[in-house]
Structures are given as structure tokens and as C-alpha cells.
Amino acid sequence: MRNISPALGARWKVAGAAALVGVLAATACGGDGGGGDDSEVEVFSWWTGGGEAAGLDALIEEFEANNDISFVNAAVAGGSGTNAQAVLEGRLQSQDPPDSFQGHAGAELRDYIEADYLEPLDDFFEEQGLNDAYPDQLLDQASYEGSVYSVPVNIHRSNVLWYNPSVLEDAGLDPEAPPESVEDFVAALEQVEEETDVIPLSVGAQWTVDHLLESVLLGSLGTEAYNALWEPDADWSTAEVSDALDDFATIMEFTQEESDAEDWQEPSQRIVDGEAAFNIMGDWAAGFFDELEMTPGEDYMWAASPGTDGTHMWLSDSFTLPVGAPNEGAALEWLEFVGSQEGQDIFNPLKGSIPARTDVDPAAYADSEYLTWALEEWESSELAGSFWHGVTVDNRWKSDIDTALGLYLQDDDLETLQEQLAQAAQETE
Amino acid sequence: MKRARAWLPGLLLVSPSILLIGVFVYGLIGWNFRLALSDQHNPIDDGDFVGFANFVALWQEARWPAAVGNAVVFTVVFVGGALVMGWLLALLLDKGIKGESTLRTIYLAPMAVSFIATGVVWRWLMNPAPADRATGLNALFVNLNLDFLVNSWWTAPNFGMAAMALPAIWQLSGYIMALFLAGFRGVSEDLREAARVDGCSEWQVYWHVVMPQLRPVTLSAVIILGHMSLKVFDLIIAIAGKQIVADVPAVYMWDMVFEVRDPAKGATIAAYMLIAVAAFVIPYLVWSMRKERSEGRA
Numbered sequence: 239m240r241n242i243s244p245a246l247g248a249r250w251k252v253a254g255a256a257a258l259v260g261v262l263a264a265t266a267c268g269g270d271g272g273g274g275d276d277s278e279v280e281v282f283s284w285w286t287g288g289g290e291a292a293g294l295d296a297l298i299e300e301f302e303a304n305n306d307i308s309f310v311n312a313a314v315a316g317g318s319g320t321n322a323q324a325v326l327e328g329r330l331q332s333q334d335p336p337d338s339f340q341g342h343a344g345a346e347l348r349d350y351i352e353a354d355y356l357e358p359l360d361d362f363f364e365e366q367g368l369n370d371a372y373p374d375q376l377l378d379q380a381s382y383e384g385s386v387y388s389v390p391v392n393i394h395r396s397n398v399l400w401y402n403p404s405v406l407e408d409a410g411l412d413p414e415a416p417p418e419s420v421e422d423f424v425a426a427l428e429q430v431e432e433e434t435d436v437i438p439l440s441v442g443a444q445w446t447v448d449h450l451l452e453s454v455l456l457g458s459l460g461t462e463a464y465n466a467l468w469e470p471d472a473d474w475s476t477a478e479v480s481d482a483l484d485d486f487a488t489i490m491e492f493t494q495e496e497s498d499a500e501d502w503q504e505p506s507q508r509i510v511d512g513e514a515a516f517n518i519m520g521d522w523a524a525g526f527f528d529e530l531e532m533t534p535g536e537d538y539m540w541a542a543s544p545g546t547d548g549t550h551m552w553l554s555d556s557f558t559l560p561v562g563a564p565n566e567g568a569a570l571e572w573l574e575f576v577g578s579q580e581g582q583d584i585f586n587p588l589k590g591s592i593p594a595r596t597d598v599d600p601a602a603y604a605d606s607e608y609l610t611w612a613l614e615e616w617e618s619s620e621l622a623g624s625f626w627h628g629v630t631v632d633n634r635w636k637s638d639i640d641t642a643l644g645l646y647l648q649d650d651d652l653e654t655l656q657e658q659l660a661q662a663a664q665e666t667e
Numbered sequence: 668m669k670r671a672r673a674w675l676p677g678l679l680l681v682s683p684s685i686l687l688i689g690v691f692v693y694g695l696i697g698w699n700f701r702l703a704l705s706d707q708h709n710p711i712d713d714g715d716f717v718g719f720a721n722f723v724a725l726w727q728e729a730r731w732p733a734a735v736g737n738a739v740v741f742t743v744v745f746v747g748g749a750l751v752m753g754w755l756l757a758l759l760l761d762k763g764i765k766g767e768s769t770l771r772t773i774y775l776a777p778m779a780v781s782f783i784a785t786g787v788v789w790r791w792l793m794n795p796a797p798a799d800r801a802t803g804l805n806a807l808f809v810n811l812n813l814d815f816l817v818n819s820w821w822t823a824p825n826f827g828m829a830a831m832a833l834p835a836i837w838q839l840s841g842y843i844m845a846l847f848l849a850g851f852r853g854v855s856e857d858l859r860e861a862a863r864v865d866g867c868s869e870w871q872v873y874w875h876v877v878m879p880q881l882r883p884v885t886l887s888a889v890i891i892l893g894h895m896s897l898k899v900f901d902l903i904i905a906i907a908g909k910q911i912v913a914d915v916p917a918v919y920m921w922d923m924v925f926e927v928r929d930p931a932k933g934a935t936i937a938a939y940m941l942i943a944v945a946a947f948v949i950p951y952l953v954w955s956m957r958k959e960r961s962e963g964r965a
Contacts, residue, residue, distance in 0.1 A: 645911055
């Protein structure tokens with residue numbers, strides 16, 4: 239024992255010293271951020287898989303080729319962004335912000351703005367001429383108290399009705415003329431139920447019902463009244479909202495019993511498998527159908543969700559400039575790049591979304607029948623913000639709506655649902 | 668000096684862990700309660716002391732009583748089910764089944780599986796689709812012509828959580844079996860023989876002679892199951908995700924802390940959960956300490 243112990247002691251010393259150096263290095267990493275020399279840019283996101291990561295990688299490659307800035311990818315995987323948001327919150331609170339981070343444009347960023355974590359980008363938008371490149375309504379809906387805080391890089395559409403053409407034919411409906419109003423939709427659902435054995439409308443877990451609710455509200459109330467619901471003095475206790483919720487309750491009667499046990503993919507798959515006639519989901523379903531190697535127009539077709547033709551219910555990934563970003567100059571270069579026509583045309587075909595700018599090259603999206611359609615619609619549509627995807631409500635309001643809806647799914651009490659929605663709208667002011 | 672030499676090395680040895688536990692367990696529990704007593708409802712504000720306002724306000728919300736109700740249903744079915752299953756398995760093994768060690772390993776195996784993995788499998792097994800689209804257990808029932816057993820499992824309001832307890836029972840009953848088996852084996856054969864000589868049936872031997880001696884084992888089993896059940900999170904998330912139909916306090920807390928970012932409310936829910944677990948554990952600690960003292964072991 240005695241012979242071994244000095245060696246052991248030395249080894250412990252080395253280990254201890256190594257650990258200490260490690261700790262010092264780690265803290266130094268956090269500490270030296272203050273005086274960045276703009277030779278690198280650290281960008282935070284939750285894009286670590288699938289089309290999202292592919293799109294980001296393509297952006298990085300092009301960005302590094304054109305700039306003398308090295309890109310530090312601080313993406314955090316998992317939890318559809320929940321994990322990343324927890325990490326980000328910690329970094330922002332300890333004043334160690336990344337140079338830029340990804341977030342959904344709109345009210346979802348409100349918590350950060352109120353905490354003074356984000357720089358307003360009005361001057362940047364002015365300099366870069368972005369005010370002309372983005373639709374006015376988009377800038378308006380993405381702004382907070384008159385200022386823009388993020389640069390939208392893409393647009394997803396939330397109000398899309400997906401359907402199986404052969405199932406519709408079996409039910410005696412014309413696949414070329416999908417239901418245009420909420421009443422037509424209910425009639426079509428009834429017809430599917432009577433004429434066939436398939437599920438008229440497939441939904442999934444609670445959040446996909448939230449997603450359905452926003453499309454029904456938009457279709458039933460109209461764009462203007464829907465957008466007004468998210469204004470500070472919005473009244474949710476009106477007869478119009480009651481009617482819209484009635485429509486929602488009627489539509490929910492045509493969904494499958496086991497929906498709680500499914501996420502969004504299973505209900506979407508039911509469309510192409512011919513097990514369901516209709517499904518309302520965001521346009522990431524198009525990417526999912528591509529993965530399943532389904533043919534648009536044959537295995538599945540789409541239209542604006544009933545009553546919402548001419549309105550694009552949008553959600554958008556965007557990049558921000560945190561207060562105290564260590565390499566602010568480099569961060570602005572990055573924002574300039576993701577806001578540019580070139581950057582958006584690189585990113586979006588890979589991610590399966592359309593660019594937020596209206597002056598892009600349609601040829602880049604010609605490979606996808608869906609993206610071509612969405613791009614045409616985007617350029618000519620009125621806009622409405624998706625509440626479920628964080629455009630019109632902050633996290634607390636969103637959670638309140640989700641809870642009210644979840645309780646409604648248990649007890650079927652439509653009156654209480656409306657009361658709670660009205661209360662949620664008031665509490666947030 | 669001599670006395671210090673007796674206790675000092677021991678103290679030095681344990682002091683780092685005492686310090687770490689003091690700060691990171693009890694310190695953080697204290698910090699959590701301080702937060703729960705404040706009105707810091709977003710990550711930015713400092714928050715003032717508001718007493719028990721948060722603890723009261725939670726009961727005004729529709730979601731909290733529902734989550735508590737779900738947790739109660741889950742706890743009753745899970746603790747009861749795992750105790751009965753574990754006891755039965757132990758009884759069978761104790762009666763000298765062939766290949767005991769193999770069976771013991773098989774029954775214990777689910778313990779090695781994480782709740783997440785269990786949840787993923789049982790999510791499929793307990794698919795609530797009706798007979799014509801049935802999968803999982805419902806499909807099995809349909810194929811066996813037992814259509815009346817087809818049910819909506821955990822998606823049923825009110826008592827759906829009873830179904831949610833099935834995977835937990837499956838996972839823990841092997842462990843409870845091991846506890847009971849050790850208890851059965853600890854009862855001396857002389858006692859059983861004496862009872863048999865006195866004319867007891869085998870059933871009476873178990874009920875009147877063996878079982879009374881298993882009270883400490885049963886109590887430990889209830890404590891272990893009970894505190895697991897009150898803080899159940901991963902199993903629920905794996906099967907149902909975040910939905911009101913399967914809402915429990917732990918899921919609610921996670922939602923408040925990481926999605927809504929309401930520190931005070933999250934801390935309040937955490938405090939309630941800690942109190943509930945403590946209500947199980949503290950009487951047990953007191954009881955076992957008294958017992959050890961009376962037996963002269965402490």
C-alpha cells in the first residue's frame with residue numbers, strides 16, 4: 239500500500255488540477271463574450287433534425303462562404319423546442335445571450351421583449367428595405383407596441399384542409415370542389431359518415447384540437463373578426479363567438495374516439511391510408527406526405543380550410559438580436575442574410591416552407607406542388623395569425639386556452655368553454 | 668483531544684455530503700417554498716411576499732382539482748394493484764413452484780425498464796380505438812370474441828387514470844413480490860409448523876401467522892409505491908403527453924415552469940407535491956426510528 243499511495247496522490251493532484259482547469263475554462267467561455275470581435279456569430283435554435291437542420295446547414299454554408307465570420311451552431315435538440323427554450327431562458331437571465339436566437343414571430347416573443355432581452359430592429363428593417371419586402375400585415379401582426387423584434391425567415395400555413403380524393407368520391411362528393419364554407423363542411427362530414435365507413439374528420443391529441451379550433455374560428459367568424467379576438471379589448475362573450483363554438487362542437491362530433499392517443503402524424507396518415515376523409519393541419523403535413531412518398535392530387539389533396547379561402551393563417555420562424563449580444567456586428571450580418579431573398583430561397587425549399595418575403599423566385603419552389611400553391615396564395619392573401627403557434631398570444635394565454643379546451647373535451651360544456659376563453663382574453667391585458 | 672480523535676475523522680468524512688445535501692436539497696426546498704409564497708408570476712419580476720395566496724388560488728382553478736383527482740385515482744389503483752399482485756406472486760413462489768429462480772427473474776425484469784419505455788409500449792397496448800379499428804389489447808379482445816372488454820382505456824374521463832395505473836402495476840409488482848418473498852422467507856418454519864400442529868389450514872397459516880409478521884414489509888411497500896405514484900410524470904408523458912384527460916400535478920408543474928414560465932405557481936404545485944409525499948414518508952420515518960430505538964438498535 240505504502241508504495242502505491244504516492245503515485246495515487248500524484249494522480250489525484252493531476253485529476254484535481256485538470257478538473258479545476260476545466261471549470262475555469264468553462265467559466266472563461268461564458269465570460270469573454272462581452273468584447274466580441276465579430277469574427278464569429280453564435281446562433282441558437284432547436285433545429286437539429288429533418289428538413290429544419292438541412293435548411294439551417296445550407297444557410298450556414300452559404301453564410302460562411304460569403305462572410306469572414308465563423309458560425310457557431312448552438313442548437314439544442316428535443317422536446318419540439320421546449321428543451322431549447324429552457325436553456326435559452328437560463329442564458330438570457332444570466333446575461334450570457336447568444337448572438338441571435340430563433341423564435342416564432344409574434345406574441346410568443348412578448349415575454350422576452352418585456353424582460354428587455356431583445357433589441358428592437360426598426361432601424362435595421364429601414365436600412366435593409368425589409369419594410370417593403372415583407373407584407374405590411376405581417377409586419378403589423380409580428381410587431382409589439384409598434385416595433386419589430388425579429389426577422390422572419392419563413393412562413394408556414396396553419397389553415398389547410400387535407401383530404402383523400404377517392405374517399406370523397408366514395409361518399410358522392412366532388413374532390414375538385416372541397417367544402418368552401420363551414421356549413422358545407424358539416425354537410426360533407428355528414429355525407430361521409432352516412433355513405434362510407436371511414437372517419438369523417440381525423441384529429442389527434444389535445445393540441446391538434448386547438449389547431450382545429452383556430453381554423454374553425456377563422457372560418458366561422460371571418461378574417462377581420464378573428465383578428466379582432468386577439469386585440470387588447472377583445473370580447474369573447476359575443477353571440478358570434480357562441481355560433482363559432484357551436485360550429486366547432488358540431489364538427490368535433492365527426493372525429494374519431496381514439497384521438498387522444500394520437501399526435502398529428504397519425505391523423506394525417508389516416509388521410510393517405512384512406513381511413514379518414516378530412517384533416518385540418520398545418521402545411522408541415524405536406525412534408526410528411528412527401529416522406530411517405532405519396533402523390534399529391536392522387537393520394538391526397540388540399541384546400542384552404544372551410545370558410546378561410548383567401549386568408550393565410552400564418553406562423554413564422556424568425557431570428558432575433560438579443561440585448562448585449564457579444565458579436566452584434568456579426569449578428570446583424572446574419573440577420574441581413576436570413577432576411578435576404580437569397581437566404582430565404584436557400585432555406586425554405588429544404589425546410590418545406592415558403593419565404594416570408596413576397597419578392598422571391600418561384601422557380602426555387604416549383605418542385606413541390608404544395609409550395610407552389612402556398613406561394614401563390616401568400617402573395618395574394620389576407621393574413622391572420624395562428625394563436626396555437628404563438629403569433630397572437632403569449633404563452634400564458636395559450637396555456638389558458640389549451641386548458642379550457644381540454645376541460646371542454648372532458649365535460650362537453652360549451653358555455654363554460656366560452657366563459658373561460660373570455661376570461662383568458664381579459665386576464666392577459 | 669482523545670475524544671476529538673474519535674469523532675473528528677468521521678465528521679470530516681461526512682461533512683461534504685452534509686454540506687451538499689444541506690444546500691442542494693434542503694436549501695433548495697426552502698427556496699422553493701419562498702418562491703411559492705411570493706407573487707413572482709413571470710421570470711422577470713422580483714415578487715413580493717403574499718403568504719398562502721398561491722396555495723389558495725390553485726384550488727379556484729378547474730385544472731388543479733382535476734389533476735389532483737387523477738393523481739388520487741392513479742395512486743389508489745396503482746398502490747392497491749401492485750400490493751395485491753406482488754403478494755400473490757410471492758405467495759405462489761413461496762409455495763414452492765418449480766423453476767422459482769427463473770420465474771423470479773422474469774417477474775423482476777420490468778423493474779429494469781424505464782417508465783418512458785414502458786409507456787411507449789403500453790401506449791400501443793392500450794390504444795382506445797373501437798372494435799372495428801382495434802389495435803393492441805382491444806384487438807386481442809376482439810379476436811378472442813370478448814368484445815365487451817373493448818374499452819377506451821386511459822382516454823375515459825374520470826376513471827381513465829385507473830387504466831394508466833396498469834403499466835405502473837406491471838412494472839412494480841415484481842419488486843413488491845421480491846419484498847414479500849423475503850418477508851415470507853423470514854418467518855421461521857417452526858412457527859408455521861406449530862400452527863399446522865395446532866390444526867391450522869394452509870390459508871389460516873398465512874392469514875394468522877405469516878401476514879401479521881409482514882406488516883413492516885407491507886408498510887415499506889406502501890411508502891415506496893405511494894411516493895412514486897404522487898410524483899408520477901414520465902409514464903404519463905410517454906403515454907398521453909400533455910393533455911387534460913391525463914393531467915397530474917407533476918405534468919401541471921412542468922407546464923407552468925417551462926411553458927408558461929410562472930415560477931410562483933410552479934413552486935406552489937411543487938410544494939403541494941412535496942407535502943403529499945412527506946405525508947407518506949415522515950410518519951414512516953418516525954415509526955421506524957421509534958421501532959429501532961425500542962429494539963435498542965439506535
